Amino acid sequence: MSTSLFPLPRRCAVAFLLAAAAFGQAPPEIVARIADEASEEKSRVMDHLSELCLGIGPRLTGSQNLVKASEWAAQKFLSYGLSVRLDKWTDVETGFDRGVHTGFAFWSDATESRPAEGGRRRRGFGGDGQRGRRLVFGTDAWTGGTDGLKTGPALRVPEDESGLAALRESARGAWLVRVAGSLDSRSKALTDFIAETGAYGVVSASPGGELIRTGGRLRTKWEERSPLVRINLHGDDHKHVADLLTAGREVVLAFDVQNRYRQGPVPAYNVVAELRGVEKPEELVIVGGHLDSWDGAMGTTDNGTGVATTIEAARLLTTAGARPKRTIRFMLWSGEEQGLLGSRDYIKRHPEENDRISAVLVHDGGTNYVSGIQATAAMADDMARVFRPATTLNPAFPFAVHPVDRLPSGIGSDHDSYVSVGVPGFFWSQSGRANYTYTHHTQNDVLAAAVPEYQRHTSAVVAIGALGIADLPEKLSRVAPERVVAERPNVLRGRVLGFNSASDAPVIETLSEDGLAVRHGFKVGDRIVKIDGKPVKTLEEFRSELQLGEPLKKFGVLRADSEIEIAVDFSGR
Numbered sequence: 006m007s008t009s010l011f012p013l014p015r016r017c018a019v020a021f022l023l024a025a026a027a028f029g030q031a032p033p034e035i036v037a038r039i040a041d042e043a044s045e046e047k048s049r050v051m052d053h054l055s056e057l058c059l060g061i062g063p064r065l066t067g068s069q070n071l072v073k074a075s076e077w078a079a080q081k082f083l084s085y086g087l088s089v090r091l092d093k094w095t096d097v098e099t100g101f102d103r104g105v106h107t108g109f110a111f112w113s114d115a116t117e118s119r120p121a122e123g124g125r126r127r128r129g130f131g132g133d134g135q136r137g138r139r140l141v142f143g144t145d146a147w148t149g150g151t152d153g154l155k156t157g158p159a160l161r162v163p164e165d166e167s168g169l170a171a172l173r174e175s176a177r178g179a180w181l182v183r184v185a186g187s188l189d190s191r192s193k194a195l196t197d198f199i200a201e202t203g204a205y206g207v208v209s210a211s212p213g214g215e216l217i218r219t220g221g222r223l224r225t226k227w228e229e230r231s232p233l234v235r236i237n238l239h240g241d242d243h244k245h246v247a248d249l250l251t252a253g254r255e256v257v258l259a260f261d262v263q264n265r266y267r268q269g270p271v272p273a274y275n276v277v278a279e280l281r282g283v284e285k286p287e288e289l290v291i292v293g294g295h296l297d298s299w300d301g302a303m304g305t306t307d308n309g310t311g312v313a314t315t316i317e318a319a320r321l322l323t324t325a326g327a328r329p330k331r332t333i334r335f336m337l338w339s340g341e342e343q344g345l346l347g348s349r350d351y352i353k354r355h356p357e358e359n360d361r362i363s364a365v366l367v368h369d370g371g372t373n374y375v376s377g378i379q380a381t382a383a384m385a386d387d388m389a390r391v392f393r394p395a396t397t398l399n400p401a402f403p404f405a406v407h408p409v410d411r412l413p414s415g416i417g418s419d420h421d422s423y424v425s426v427g428v429p430g431f432f433w434s435q436s437g438r439a440n441y442t443y444t445h446h447t448q449n450d451v452l453a454a455a456v457p458e459y460q461r462h463t464s465a466v467v468a469i470g471a472l473g474i475a476d477l478p479e480k481l482s483r484v485a486p487e488r489v490v491a492e493r494p495n496v497l498r499g500r501v502l503g504f505n506s507a508s509d510a511p512v513i514e515t516l517s518e519d520g521l522a523v524r525h526g527f528k529v530g531d532r533i534v535k536i537d538g539k540p541v542k543t544l545e546e547f548r549s550e551l552q553l554g555e556p557l558k559k560f561g562v563l564r565a566d567s568e569i570e571i572a573v574d575f576s577g578r
Contacts, residue, residue, distance in 0.1 A: 558572070
């Protein structure tokens with residue numbers, strides 16, 4: 006059951022909004038029109054999201070889908086009367102496009118009829134006694150595909166290199182399955198063995214168990230692309246296959262992995278659209294999110310939801326007849342997932358704009374409704390006036406301005422790029438019932454994960470906030486330049502370290518191939534318990550501590566019940 010933006014009778018609600026808006030900077034009648042246009046009956050935000058995630062799909066930087074999405078977004082903004090341009094920030098040398106993935110496991114046992122672990126029903130295949138199950142799996146971007154369905158026996162990967170010799174005669178046309186204690190899937194001995202013998206590929210358990218996270222290396226050179234197929238299998242499926250192999254049973258695996266490299270150059274764009282200001286058009290308020298996504302699912306909550314609310318905020322403002330004093334710019338960056346590349350490159354090419362920007366509002370926290378924003382003491386009064394209408398927009402979705410000593414950075418989204426050069430950049434606080442960890446970079450990031458009433462509400466708050474900041478008498482108070490200079494090298498430490506965690510604790514679930522963590526010997530399963538001797542228990546504490554101090558950081562790492570120290574130098578990164 007959806008929640009309307011008007012839980013009160015409509016006439017009373019509009020009057021309530023008009024009274025609240027009178028204390029803010031945005032014209033009260035425009036605020037009321039925005040709220041009305043964002044109602045369940047009129048909102049288009051879920052239409053935008055459906056077109057993006059179902060009509061186009063995932064949008065990996067360097068894929069044809071991202072090029073299509075950039076052109077689609079530009080047309081959307083144009084249709085609402087905005088000026089639009091596609092800002093090309095790079096050409097990707099080795100593109101990557103992903104198609105459908107399909108996988109099955111088969112085994113023969115006339116007596117076994119119990120349901121599979123995890124509650125999924127087995128389905129019979131072939132003759133009497135032959136059993137099978139459809140497999141849930143993923144692959145990283147910039148890894149090989151199968152060129153059609155490849156079916157072959159499952160062979161258990163040995164514990165060390167010496168055990169590979171016994172498999173040499175049977176490996177051709179087989180799938181090599183890693184179990185506990187097996188050789189690492191990225192060991193040179195195993196990858197060379199697969200290439201030499203003609204094995205189809207390697208099958209490993211997803212480090213996240215039921216969560217299959219997607220990563221990959223954008224900077225892959227054309228001559229270095231790997232044909233090796235690496236399957237990351239759902240935890241329940243992997244346990245079932247591993248148990249059968251351990252019991253000495255014969256298992257056949259079949260995978261169709263439609264991964265395709267594309268020789269570049271493949272363009273990557275930032276989409277830039279503007280609603281021109283009527284009094285101070287040279288000054289800017291930027292509203293945005295990132296258009297790119299990882300491609301293990303649809304890229305819905307990361308960050309299709311932010312793209313949809315950005316486009317919808319543009320529609321709400323133009324439909325409501327807003328005439329902002331400053332120009333409101335809507336930006337959809339790309340390359341965010343590989344290290345904020347699109348936003349960082351834009352700032353590098355246009356440094357003259359920084360002094361003219363009042364604020365950058367980035368929606369990149371999933372589908373939960375925006376419930377707050379940070380403000381330093383110097384900007385607190387302005388932000389309170391701007392967002393007073395948001396605090397009364399819907400009693401079911403409260404909103405607050407949170408006082409902070411300095412604007413947070415190092416969160417890992419495009420506002421960080423602006424904070425690093427002294428521009429006030431904001432990452433919305435969000436609340437609600439959605440579980441972002443469940444969808445973030447996983448196979449679960451599909452359209453059904455989006456919450457329509459949250460998307461509608463967020464679109465209205467973003468529009469009202471952008472207009473209110475655009476109509477302030479002066480730009481927002483700036484970030485102190487001397488602090489920015491000191492902090493700038495630290496902002497992206499989390500990104501360049503290169504690992505993901507599926508929990509609220511700093512436990513390594515997956516490692517990026519080109520991150521500093523893998524180069525310095527971090528391993529999946531490591532838990533970071535200290536940074537420079539200071540205990541860290543949560544990801545928030547980890548991120549905060551990571552930004553402080555000198556570029557040489559000493560990590561206390563808990564591995565197999567023993568604590569070790571790993572030093573990482575972030576100089577120049």
